[in-house]
Amino acid sequence: MLTRNRLQDAVPRLVLAPSFAAILLFVYGFILYTGFLSLTDSKMLPSYGFVGLENYRKLWALPHWWRALTNLGIFGSLYIIICSVLGLFLAILLDQKIRAEGFLRPIYLYPMALSFIVTGTAWKWFLDPGIGLQNTMHLWGWESFTFTWIKDRNLAIYCVVIAAVWQSSGFVMAMFLAGLRGVDNEIIKAAQIDGASTMTIYRRIIIPLMRPVFLSAFVVLAHLAIKSYDLVVALTGGGPGQATELPATFMYSYTFTRNSMGIGASSAIIMLVMIFSIIIPYLYSELRGGPRA
Amino acid sequence: MSTPSPDNAANINKLARGLIYIALILFAIYYLLPLYVMVVNSVKPLSEIREGNMLSLPSVLTFEPWFTAWSTAQIGVQATGLKPYFMNSILMVVPAVAISTLLGALNGFVLTKWRFRGDNLVFGLMLLACFIPFQIALIPAARILGLLGIAGTTQGLVLIHVVYGLGFTTLFFRNYYAAFPTELVKAAQIDGASFFQIFRRILLPSSGPIIVVTVIWQFTNIWNDFLFGASFGDFDSQPMTVALNNLVSSSSGVKEYNVHFAGAILAALPTLVVYVVSGRYFVRGLMAGAVKG
Amino acid sequence: MAFLEIRNLEKTFGSVRVLKGIDLDVEEGGFLVLVGPSGCGKSTLLNSIAGLETTTGGSISIGGRVVDRLHPSQRDIAMVFQSYALYPNMTVAQNIAFGMEIRGVPKPERDKAISQVADMLQIGHLLDRRPSQLSGGQRQRVAIGRALVRDPLVFLFDEPLSNLDAKLRVDMRTEIKRLHQRMGTTIVYVTHDQIEAMTLATKIAVLKDGLLQQSGTPAEIYNNPANLFVADFMGSPAMNLVPVTIGSNGAAVSISTGRSDSEPLVLSIPNAPAGLAAHAGREAIFGIRPEALTDRDGADRNARHLAESECLIEVVEPAGSDTFAVTRLGDRQVTARLRADANVAAGETARLVFNLDKAVFFDPESGQRIL
Numbered sequence: 001m002l003t004r005n006r007l008q009d010a011v012p013r014l015v016l017a018p019s020f021a022a023i024l025l026f027v028y029g030f031i032l033y034t035g036f037l038s039l040t041d042s043k044m045l046p047s048y049g050f051v052g053l054e055n056y057r058k059l060w061a062l063p064h065w066w067r068a069l070t071n072l073g074i075f076g077s078l079y080i081i082i083c084s085v086l087g088l089f090l091a092i093l094l095d096q097k098i099r100a101e102g103f104l105r106p107i108y109l110y111p112m113a114l115s116f117i118v119t120g121t122a123w124k125w126f127l128d129p130g131i132g133l134q135n136t137m138h139l140w141g142w143e144s145f146t147f148t149w150i151k152d153r154n155l156a157i158y159c160v161v162i163a164a165v166w167q168s169s170g171f172v173m174a175m176f177l178a179g180l181r182g183v184d185n186e187i188i189k190a191a192q193i194d195g196a197s198t199m200t201i202y203r204r205i206i207i208p209l210m211r212p213v214f215l216s217a218f219v220v221l222a223h224l225a226i227k228s229y230d231l232v233v234a235l236t237g238g239g240p241g242q243a244t245e246l247p248a249t250f251m252y253s254y255t256f257t258r259n260s261m262g263i264g265a266s267s268a269i270i271m272l273v274m275i276f277s278i279i280i281p282y283l284y285s286e287l288r289g290g291p292r293a
Numbered sequence: 294m295s296t297p298s299p300d301n302a303a304n305i306n307k308l309a310r311g312l313i314y315i316a317l318i319l320f321a322i323y324y325l326l327p328l329y330v331m332v333v334n335s336v337k338p339l340s341e342i343r344e345g346n347m348l349s350l351p352s353v354l355t356f357e358p359w360f361t362a363w364s365t366a367q368i369g370v371q372a373t374g375l376k377p378y379f380m381n382s383i384l385m386v387v388p389a390v391a392i393s394t395l396l397g398a399l400n401g402f403v404l405t406k407w408r409f410r411g412d413n414l415v416f417g418l419m420l421l422a423c424f425i426p427f428q429i430a431l432i433p434a435a436r437i438l439g440l441l442g443i444a445g446t447t448q449g450l451v452l453i454h455v456v457y458g459l460g461f462t463t464l465f466f467r468n469y470y471a472a473f474p475t476e477l478v479k480a481a482q483i484d485g486a487s488f489f490q491i492f493r494r495i496l497l498p499s500s501g502p503i504i505v506v507t508v509i510w511q512f513t514n515i516w517n518d519f520l521f522g523a524s525f526g527d528f529d530s531q532p533m534t535v536a537l538n539n540l541v542s543s544s545s546g547v548k549e550y551n552v553h554f555a556g557a558i559l560a561a562l563p564t565l566v567v568y569v570v571s572g573r574y575f576v577r578g579l580m581a582g583a584v585k586g
Numbered sequence: 587m588a589f590l591e592i593r594n595l596e597k598t599f600g601s602v603r604v605l606k607g608i609d610l611d612v613e614e615g616g617f618l619v620l621v622g623p624s625g626c627g628k629s630t631l632l633n634s635i636a637g638l639e640t641t642t643g644g645s646i647s648i649g650g651r652v653v654d655r656l657h658p659s660q661r662d663i664a665m666v667f668q669s670y671a672l673y674p675n676m677t678v679a680q681n682i683a684f685g686m687e688i689r690g691v692p693k694p695e696r697d698k699a700i701s702q703v704a705d706m707l708q709i710g711h712l713l714d715r716r717p718s719q720l721s722g723g724q725r726q727r728v729a730i731g732r733a734l735v736r737d738p739l740v741f742l743f744d745e746p747l748s749n750l751d752a753k754l755r756v757d758m759r760t761e762i763k764r765l766h767q768r769m770g771t772t773i774v775y776v777t778h779d780q781i782e783a784m785t786l787a788t789k790i791a792v793l794k795d796g797l798l799q800q801s802g803t804p805a806e807i808y809n810n811p812a813n814l815f816v817a818d819f820m821g822s823p824a825m826n827l828v829p830v831t832i833g834s835n836g837a838a839v840s841i842s843t844g845r846s847d848s849e850p851l852v853l854s855i856p857n858a859p860a861g862l863a864a865h866a867g868r869e870a871i872f873g874i875r876p877e878a879l880t881d882r883d884g885a886d887r888n889a890r891h892l893a894e895s896e897c898l899i900e901v902v903e904p905a906g907s908d909t910f911a912v913t914r915l916g917d918r919q920v921t922a923r924l925r926a927d928a929n930v931a932a933g934e935t936a937r938l939v940f941n942l943d944k945a946v947f948f949d950p951e952s953g954q955r956i957l
Contacts, residue, residue, distance in 0.1 A: 008487065008488065011487075011488040011489075012402075012403040012407035012409070012488060013403070013407075013409060015399050015400075015402075015403055015488070016399070016400055016403045016404070016415070018396075019396050019399075019400050019419070019459050019463070020415055020418075020419065022455075022456045022459065023418065023419050023422050023456065023459060023460070024418075025437075026422075026430065026434065026437075026453075026456045026457070027418075027421075027422040027425055027430070027456075027457075028418070029433070030429060030430045030433040030434065031425070031429055033432070033433040034429045034430075034432060034433060037432060046432065046436070090317075090320060093313050093316055093317055094317070096310070096313055098313070098314070098317065100317075104317055104321055106568075106569075106572050107321045107324050107325060108320065108321070108324055109568075109572070109575075109576065110324070110328075110565065110568055110569075110572075111324060111327075112575075113513060113561075113564045113565055113567070113568035113575065114517070114561050114564065114565070115516070115517035115518075115519065115534050115560060115561065115564070116517070116519065117517075117519050117534040117537055117538050117560065118534075118537070118557045118560055118561045119327075121537065121538075121541050121553060121554075121557045122327040122328070122330065122331050122554075122557060123327060124541075125330070125334075125347070125550060125553070125554075126326075126327055126330055126347075131342060131343065131347055131550065132347060135346070135347065136346050136347055136348055139345070139346045140346070166323070166324065166327065170324065174576050184669055184671060186667040186668065186669045186670075186671035186744075187669075187671045187672075187673060187674075189633075189636075189638050189658075189665070189667065189671065190665065190667060190671040190672075190673075190732075191673070191684070192638065192657075192658045192659065193636060193638075193658045193659055193663065193664065193665050193685070194659065194684050194685035194688055195657075195659030195660075195685055195688045195689055196659075196684070196688050200688065204673075204684075205673050205675065208675035209674060209675060211675075223424050226426060227426050227427070227428075229428075229519070229520055230519035230520065230534070233519070233538060234519075234538055234541070234542075237542065248426065248428055251428040251431075252428065252431075252520075255428075255431065255432060256431075256524075261432060264428075264432070265432060267428075268426065268428040268429040268431075269429070271426040271428060271429070272425060272426055272429050275424055275425065275426055276421075276424075279421065279424045280421070283417065283420060283421060287413065287416075287417055287420075
């Protein structure tokens with residue numbers, strides 16, 4: 001009887017154990033393994049010759065890697081800022097007791113349901129000078145219109161921003177809309193009695209209240225930006241040249257096509273450090289104080 | 294009277310509302326345009342796309358590109374169309390979603406109703422796993438799949454998707470069950486129900502909404518995945534997204550834009566249908582993934 | 587002309603009439619409490635005075651000025667909300683001063699006003715905190731402070747105490763009353779708690795289904811309810827309401843009601859007013875408050891007419907200061923209020939005394955007061 005009870009007591013932990021073990025292995029074990037590889041002379045296949053921080057030294061000496069990081073800086077900051085501003089703006093507009101809200105909201109949001117591969121394919125042709133926007137403008141008689149960013153080494157990264165914003169801004173809008181709807185109505189009434197105009201109410205009271213939403217949006221978008229891989233592959237393939245290379249595409253090509261697994265592994269570790277330095281403080285503050293009811 | 298006359302105010306108000314509606318409609322066009330371009334151009338003959346305007350409606354309506362994309366288009370080296378890859382995706386998505394949802398539900402149940410020392414740490418580690426850049430797992434995962442003898446197979450992809458989806462599914466169910474009255478679980482324990490009986494008879498029957506959210510979230514993510522599919526799939530297991538990218542970026546011969554568009558829509562269709570049918574739950578899933586632990 | 591005048595006020599949401607022609611006056615310095623069950627329209631009425639809801643008909647004037655078309659900020663009112671509605675991103679001081687800031691009051695003046703209000707409410711040590719760092723009672727004070735600093739013609743309170751725990755509620759109630767006595771400003775106060783209404787008001791307005799049921803001083807409302815609803819709603823424990831038959835035997839009028847456990851109860855009413863005799867032979871609802879139904883020792887010695895009867899006591903509820911004894915008359919539970927040490931026991935009979943001076947009668951169909 002006693003043993004049976006012991007067994008029953010252990011059931012919950014036994015149920016959780018396989019999931020936890022899988023995650024320990026596939027996530028944390030793999031992180032350790034990749035971290036280890038980044039310290040070896042692995043080329044096409046893993047090899048275990050220890051080379052210390054040599055791969056990191058090589059990595060940071062590569063203009064290609066710097067290009068990827070610069071691109072991530074441009075792409076990530078524009079992507080986060082534009083999505084947040086646009087999302088908040090759309091949410092505020094939609095919050096004005098818009099009759100067609102139920103019709104408009106899903107239109108803003110549907111790109112989120114698409115694969116980045118599909119988004120990239122669509123925007124690739126839309127931005128293509130030969131058949132896309134530029135061609136259309138020419139056919140409409142605006143002969144001088146040029147839009148060749150996607151072919152331009154200096155501007156192609158902004159095309160990635162355009163497509164990514166198109167995909168994600170509706171989602172940020174939905175987050176802000178939920179935030180706006182959560183504001184206590186009585187606070188707005190109190191501000192009206194205090195004589196604040198609609199603009200002032202938004203500027204001084206409602207938008208400051210959206211801070212947690214800004215934070216959540218930042219975390220989600222930042223980690224999407226750092227992981228961005230599919231969109232670049234489908235939209236530009238990293239080109240022209242290396243113009244739209246990001247750390248994620250860099251890692252893939254160094255590991256699997258350039259046979260420099262050690263350098264690929266070290267770039268993956270850098271990506272992990274970037275993401276964790278954003279996510280861990282966030283999760284810590286969210287989880288502090290135990291589970292939320 | 295120092296106050297503005299109400300009629301005047303009403304006019305200003307009307308003007309403002311007009312501007313709001315115009316802005317909202319312009320944004321709706323921005324979000325719909327790429328989809329419109331894809332749909333319209335997928336039913337045009339190739340010559341019309343090359344010579345014509347991407348925004349104009351087809352003058353000759355043809356569904357040939359759709360049939361080509363589905364069953365005869367050149368994907369990589371073989372002229373199979375997208376059909377076998379669509380099946381690959383289905384065979385991968387269905388079990389991966391089912392298993393990860395079930396495990397997530399059990400984990401959420403354990404983590405909220407069978408608290409043990411260190412449970413928050415376990416949950417934190419599982420949650421953190423949602424955010425890792427998957428690049429870090431590519432090299433070791435390929436080795437593990439090889440060791441297990443399921444490299445390049447659908448089972449391999451199912452395993453990968455289940456493991457990397459567990460963090461989110463556990464998060465969803467944990468947050469949902471946290472609000473579920475613990476008294477009911479205690480009452481059932483006093484009635485002598487076992488762990489699994491409580492789960493099946495008490496929690497599952499009231500888990501409908503969160504199951505829907507989780508299934509939609511997992512379905513969308515796994516269907517849209519590209520990185521794992523491209524890294525670990527071969528002809529018998531590559532998913533739709535990889536096939537679409539191969540179709541679009543294959544450099545041989547003429548670029549059949551209309552076929553590409555038809556293929557892109559085919560790849561997007563399942564998630565779009567899910568979104569249209571249950572957009573409300575989709576949004577809730579996005580929120581649950583983004584906000585709060 | 588009264589200080590706050592509400593004339594024939596109408597409000598409809600779609601096809602629902604929420605306010606059905608409300609007429610109310612409050613004198614300057616008065617304390618009007620709007621009371622009623624949830625959904626009666628009391629909050630809508632308050633929001634209409636504030637200008638937060640547009641009305642569909644009728645008119646409101648404050649201090650002789652019709653305010654119907656004025657923005658809330660121009661009506662010279664201040665409001666305290668149920669959720670306190672403090673701006674979470676501002677400190678206590680900023681919360682209090684926000685309205686002045688919007689009106690462009692210079693900073694030194696604002697600071698002076700803040701410190702005055704803070705002194706009055708003893709919240710000086712909280713000025714730099716944010717609302718999330720305050721307790722419920724402290725938030726309540728800040729919300730009141732934000733209203734005080736406006737120095738308005740009328741204060742509006744929307745169920746301000748309902749989020750506080752029982753003890754704090756009683757303290758804050760006293761404090762609001764003290765504040766009113768000191769400032770002498772007109773107040774309109776919404777609550778669903780009839781004890782708050784009784785203790786605070788100089789005038790109570792009872793609402794139900796968008797209709798004003800009765801308005802008057804607390805004593806008028808309590809002692810002379812205009813209809814069954816008001817009688818039942820005001821007072822705790824509630825007024826005993828028993829269906830009776832009115833009989834007359836020449837000049838003597840009596841009422842009777844059946845009892846399942848013993849003889850019907852018959853109470854004769856000497857010197858009954860003509861109004862009651864006119865209803866002879868008909869049914870009525872007889873209302874008597876628990877404190878007018880006691881044992882012999884507790885009976886009011888100044889009462890002109892007392893009637894007695896043996897009653898079977900079903901339940902005895904000692905409440906510390908009093909003991910409540912529950913008996914049954916005409917299928918209704920009836921509560922008598924006895925001294926704390928009254929000698930009654932459940933299952934036994936006790937001699938109860940009815941103070942018929944305090945009795946009221948209602949028409950069972952219309953619910954209106956007969957007498």
